[in-house]
Amino acid sequence: MTAMRAAVLRGFERPFTVETVELLDLAPTRVLVRTKATPFCSTDVTSFHGRLGKVPPTILGHASTGEVVEVGSLVRGIEVGQRVVVPGTPECGHCFYCGIGRPDQCSELFDIGGVYPDVARTSDGLLVNAAGCVGGYAEIMNVSQNQAFPVETDLPWQVLSLLGCGITTGVGAVLNVARVRPDEVVAVVGAGHVGLWAVQAARLAGAREVVAVDPKEERRRVATSVGATQAVRPEDALEAVRGLTQGRGADKVIEAAGPAAAQRLALEISRRAGTVVLSGLKDAAGEVTLPQIPLAVHSRRVISTQNGNVRMRRDLPAYIRLLERGALDPAPIITASYRLDDINTTLERSERLEDLSGVFVF
Template sequence: MKAAVLTAIAEPFVVEDLEYHPPEPGRVLVRTHATPFCSTDCTNWAGKFGKVPPVILGHASIGEVVEIGSEVRGVSVGQRVLVPGTPECGTCYYCAVGRPDQCSELFDNPRGYPVVATDASGTDIRASGNVGGYAEMMNISANQVFVIESDLPSEVLSLMGCGIMTGLGSVFNAARVTPGESVSVVGVGHLVLWAVQAARLAGASQIFAIDPIVERRELAAQLGATHVLDPTTEDVLDEVRSATGGRGSDHAIEAAGPAASQELAVSLARRAGTVVLNGVKELGTTVTLTQTTIAVQGRTIISTQNGNVRMRRDLPRYVSLLESGGLDAGPIITNRYPLEKINDAMQASRELRDISGLLVFDPS
C-alpha cells in the first residue's frame, strides 16, 4: 500500500509502496478513507517535535477495518472506525483515574511508535502518534479505533479525531462554559473554529476571536464569534476588558502555539477565570507569566490533550451535533488532496491558506 513517508527532516514527503505488517493479536488493519493534514505536522516535518525518520505522520483519521488480530474484540471487519490521536487502553493508571487523554499506551511506551511496515529496502517504518494516517492503510492498536455509526461522509467524520474533539473538549470538558459567560479564543485555526462553535452551543454571550488574518476572523464571526480582534492593530487586552466590565473574559482558550499567545490568554482571562492551553510550537519552549496572574488572582490554568475527551462518552454526542447541524464543517474543510499531493497540502498549511486540508483516499 502507498504511504507518504517523512524520510528526512524538512525534506518533501516521499510517496512510496510499503509492505504492511499483518496485525498482531491486539491490533487491526484499517483502510484509510480520509485524514486531515494537521498544522501540527508542519512542526513535525520541520523536526521541532522530535520525530525520527523514516516515519508516517498523520495522527488522526477514519477508515474501514479490513483485518483484525486474534485477540481483538468489539471491532469487526467492514466496520467504519475513527482513529483519534489518543488510545484508551482502559487499564493504565491514567485511564483508571478518568484521564484517558494521557493513556500510557501513547505516552509511556519505551519502544516508541510502532513499526507498521517495511519499505523496498527492508527499512522499518514507524507510525507517528501510533496512527500514521498519511497512508492508504493503517496498522492500529485496537485500543485506538472506535466504531462510528453515522450517515455523514468520512471526509467530515475524519475531523473528529483531532480538531473537533480538541476544540469541543476545550469548551465542554476543560473550560466547562455555561450560558451567559464570555470566552476569548486565541489563534483562529481549525481547533479554535470548533471551539467557537462549541462556545456558541454552550450559550456564551460573548465570544472574542483573536487572529491577525482577516479571513480567519471573518470565518470565526460566521461560525459564532461576537467580536473579532486583530492583535497587530488593536489592543486586544483593552478591548476584551472594555467589553466585559473591565474584568476580562470568563474563559480564555489558546490554540496558536507561540509562548506569547499563551501569555496573552492568561492575561485575557479575568481573576478567578479559566485558561485552557492547547498550542505547542516547539519542544523546550518556555512560557513566562507574571507571578501575580497565577499565584494571587485565582485563575485556573488547564492543559489539554485531545480536549481531555473520553471517546466512548463524547464521540456519540459530538457526532450527533454534526448530524443535527449544530456544528458546521463546511467552511473548515478548505481543500481536498490525493495522497500524491501531500506536499501541496503541507505547503498550504504552512502558508496558512488551508484551515483543514484533507487527504482523501480512493475507497476502492
C-alpha cells in the first residue's frame, strides 16, 4: 500500500486535518494520478458546512490535474507519465446520458446516490472517500479511468487545474448552453471564478455588451478587466441591462453565483423570449421562488447546466487552444497559490470572498 498526505474533512465545520493516509489497492479500471495542482472551489465551503450531502471522513477537491503514476490492469488509452485533467464529472461512454450526448450527467457520478468511492484509510482505521469521485486535496488521486483525460500542452499545472470546473462551467455555459451569438447583450450574475470565465467567453462569442453583476467592487473591477463592458451591483442590474436594450432586458443571462436571489435576478433581467442559464448551487436543500408571468408566459428558456454541458474529449482541446493563444486569460482569476498545509487558511479566504481561485500546488 502507498502512503500519501491528504487534507481530510473528518466532520462538518471542523478544521481539515492534513494527515498521512494509506491508499487502498488500485482496482483494474482505475488510475493513480500524482496531484500537481488543485483549485479550492467555493463549492467546498458549502461542503465544509455540510450542505451538499458529503459524508466524512472525506477528501474534498472535485477537479484537479496531475501526472499518471499507475494504471489498473483493464485501463486503456491512459499511460504512466501522461499529464491528465481530472474534471468534476466522468464520461463513462455507455450509460443512458452519455449515449444521448449528455456526459455532464454521467451515471458514474449521478446515479451512485452520493456514495463516493473509498480511496484511503486513516492511521486510526477509518475509510476515507473521494468527494466528487476525485479527492483532489491530496498528493495522489485514485480515480476512474473515465475521469482522467490526457492532454498534450505546456500550459502550467495551475492553469490546467482550472479546466476541470471553473473554465468548463463558465465557458461551456456561454458556448454550449446559452449559445451566445454576435451582437447579443449578455449579463453574467456573479463575478467569481465561474462568472469571470463566462464574461471572457461572451466576449469571444461576439456579444455586443457584457454586463457583469456582483456586489463586491473588486470583483466588478476584475470583470471589467477581462471583457465586461459594464460591471454593476445587483440592485442596479435591471436598469443597466434595460438601458442597453431599449427597455427589453438581456438576450442571454448566465447565473454563476449560487444564492436563490441571484437566480431570481437572472430571470428578472432577461428579456421576453430570452435565455437564462443557471449554474450556481449554495445548498442541496435550497429552493428558488420565481415569478410566474416571466417564467410561464414570456417564453423564456430557463436552463440549468452542470460543468457547462461539456464533452471533455471534444471541448478540452478547444479550451486549451484558447488558453495557449491568450484568448482566455487565467492571470486575474488565479489569485493565490497554496501548500496543502494551508488548507484551513484557504477555506477562510474563500469563505470571505478574498480569493477568486486559490490553487494548491504540489
